[in-house]
Amino acid sequence: MSWDERLNVLLIGGGMISREVVLPTLFQERRRGIVGEIAVASRRGRTIAECRRAFPGEDFAGRPDPREGEEESRPDSYREALSGMERPGVVMVATPDHLHTEMTLEAIEAGHDVIVMKPLCLKVEEAHRVIAAAEKRKAYVATDYHKRMDRAVRLARYRVRRGDLGEMLHGHAWIEEPKYMPLDRFRLWAHESSPFEYVGVHYVDVYYFITGLRPKRVAAWGQKKFLPTKGSDAYDAVQAAIEWEDGSVLWIQTSWVCSEKNSAMTNQGLQISGTKGEYWADHKFRNLHIVTDEKGFEQVNPNFFRHYDGWEDDDTVEYVGYGFESISRWLRDIYELHVVTEGMSEADARGHREGKLKEWEAGQRPLPRQALIGVAVNEAVRLSLDNNSAYVGFDDKMYPRLSE
Numbered sequence: 001m002s003w004d005e006r007l008n009v010l011l012i013g014g015g016m017i018s019r020e021v022v023l024p025t026l027f028q029e030r031r032r033g034i035v036g037e038i039a040v041a042s043r044r045g046r047t048i049a050e051c052r053r054a055f056p057g058e059d060f061a062g063r064p065d066p067r068e069g070e071e072e073s074r075p076d077s078y079r080e081a082l083s084g085m086e087r088p089g090v091v092m093v094a095t096p097d098h099l100h101t102e103m104t105l106e107a108i109e110a111g112h113d114v115i116v117m118k119p120l121c122l123k124v125e126e127a128h129r130v131i132a133a134a135e136k137r138k139a140y141v142a143t144d145y146h147k148r149m150d151r152a153v154r155l156a157r158y159r160v161r162r163g164d165l166g167e168m169l170h171g172h173a174w175i176e177e178p179k180y181m182p183l184d185r186f187r188l189w190a191h192e193s194s195p196f197e198y199v200g201v202h203y204v205d206v207y208y209f210i211t212g213l214r215p216k217r218v219a220a221w222g223q224k225k226f227l228p229t230k231g232s233d234a235y236d237a238v239q240a241a242i243e244w245e246d247g248s249v250l251w252i253q254t255s256w257v258c259s260e261k262n263s264a265m266t267n268q269g270l271q272i273s274g275t276k277g278e279y280w281a282d283h284k285f286r287n288l289h290i291v292t293d294e295k296g297f298e299q300v301n302p303n304f305f306r307h308y309d310g311w312e313d314d315d316t317v318e319y320v321g322y323g324f325e326s327i328s329r330w331l332r333d334i335y336e337l338h339v340v341t342e343g344m345s346e347a348d349a350r351g352h353r354e355g356k357l358k359e360w361e362a363g364q365r366p367l368p369r370q371a372l373i374g375v376a377v378n379e380a381v382r383l384s385l386d387n388n389s390a391y392v393g394f395d396d397k398m399y400p401r402l403s404e
C-alpha cells in the first residue's frame with residue numbers, strides 16, 4: 001500500500017453529539033494516521049468558539065470565523081467549506097434531522113463520501129433521493145447507527161442468525177431521556193421531532209439489524225401532558241407497535257420527560273422472544289455504578305464512548321467504545337476504498353467501488369438502503385400519530401400508506 005494520504009474531514013454541526021463523540025473521534029483518528037485536515041462548519045461563530053474551548057490543544061479550521069462575530073446566523077457556511085474541500089474528503093453531517101438530506105446530497109454531488117448522524121433523513125422520498133445520488137456517484141453514505149457496534153446487540157444478532165432463539169415472536173424495547181433534552185438542548189427543534197424519531201429509531205434499526213426482517217405495518221400513540229405546561233408543543237412520550245414481515249411484533253416505548261435525577265442519561269434496553277429462546281438486556285445498567293459526593297449515584301455504561309488513560313502514553317486520553325468504533329469503522333471503509341482504487345483508471349475505480357458498496361450493503365453496514373428502514377418507520381409513526389393511531393402499512397418502496 002503506497003497510498004499515504006489522509007482523509008480530509010468536514011464536520012457540519014458543532015452541537016452536542018459533535019462535541020461529545022464526533023470531534024474526539026476525529027482527533028483520535030488523526031493521531032492514528034487516518035484523518036488529515038479537519039474543518040467544522042456551523043451556523044454561528046459562537047459554536048466554533050465553543051468547540052475551540054472544548055478542545056484547546058486541537059487544530060481545526062472553523063466557519064464562520066468567531067472573530068468576525070459570534071451571533072450572526074450563517075446557515076450557508078458549510079457550502080463555502082465544501083467548495084474549498086480537497087479530495088479525498090469525508091463530510092460528516094451532525095445537524096438537526098430536518099437538515100440532513102440537503103447537506104448529504106450536496107456533499108455527494110461535490111464528490112465526497114458521507115457519514116450522517118441517525119436518522120438518515122425524515123422522509124422516505126428524501127431517502128430515495130440519497131440512494132439515487134449515492135448510486136450515481138458510487139459514494140459511500142453511512143448512517144451512524146452506533147448501536148450496531150454495541151457488543152450486546154452484536155451478540156443478539158449472532159445468536160438469532162444461528163437460529164438459537166428460533167423464529168421471532170415478539171419483543172419490547174425502551175429508550176427514554178431526561179426533560180432537559182426537549183426543554184434545553186433541543187428547545188429550538190423538539191416540536192419538529194419526537195422522542196421516537198430522535199432516539200426510538202435506534203431500536204427500529206436494532207431489530208432490523210438483528211433479524212434482517214422488514215416492517216409490515218405500524219400503529220403509534222403519543223402523549224402531550226408535561227411539555228405543553230412548559231410552552232412546548234412536542235410529545236412527552238411516544239410508543240409504537242411494529243409488525244414485521246414474519247408476523248413478529250416489536251413494541252418500542254420512548255420518552256424525553258424522564259427525571260433529571262436519573263442514575264444515567266438514558267433508560268434503554270431490549271427483550272426479544274422466539275420459539276426457542278429469549279434475549280434480555282438492560283442497555284443502561286451494565287452492572288457498574290459509581291457513587292460520589294459530587295454527582296451521587298451513577299450507573300455507567302463502559303461500552304458507549306468512554307475516556308480511559310491512553311494505553312501507550314499514560315498522560316493521554318483514549319476514547320473507547322461503540323460510539324467511537326462506529327464512526328471509526330465508516331472512516332476506515334472510506335479509507336480502504338481510496339487505498340485500493342489508488343492508481344486505477346476511473347472506470348476500474350468506479351467498478352471496484354460499486355462491487356464493494358453492494359457487498360457491504362448486503363452485510364452489516366448501514367448504507368442508504370438499510371438506513372431507509374428507520375426513515376420509513378419514523379415517517380409511519382408520525383402518520384399514525386396524526387391519524388388517531390391508525391395502522392400504517394408500506395408499499396414496495398417503503399412509502400408509508402394509511403391502512404384502509
Ligand SMILES: NC(=O)c1ccc[n+]([C@@H]2O[C@H](COP(=O)([O-])OP(=O)(O)OC[C@H]3O[C@@H](n4cnc5c(N)ncnc54)[C@H](O)[C@@H]3O)[C@@H](O)[C@H]2O)c1
Binds near residue numbers: 078145198
Ligand atoms: N448517534 C446518536 O446516537 C446520536 C446522538 C445524539 C444526536 N444524534 C443526531 O445528531 C444530529 C445532531 O444532534 P446534536 O445532539 O448534536 O444536536 P444539536 O442541536 O446539539 O447540534 C446541532 C448543531 O447543528 C448546527 N446547525 C444548525 N443549522 C446548521 C447549518 N445550516 N449549518 C451548519 N450547522 C448547523 C447547530 O448550530 C448546532 O450546533 C441529529 O441528527 C441527532 O438526531 C445522534
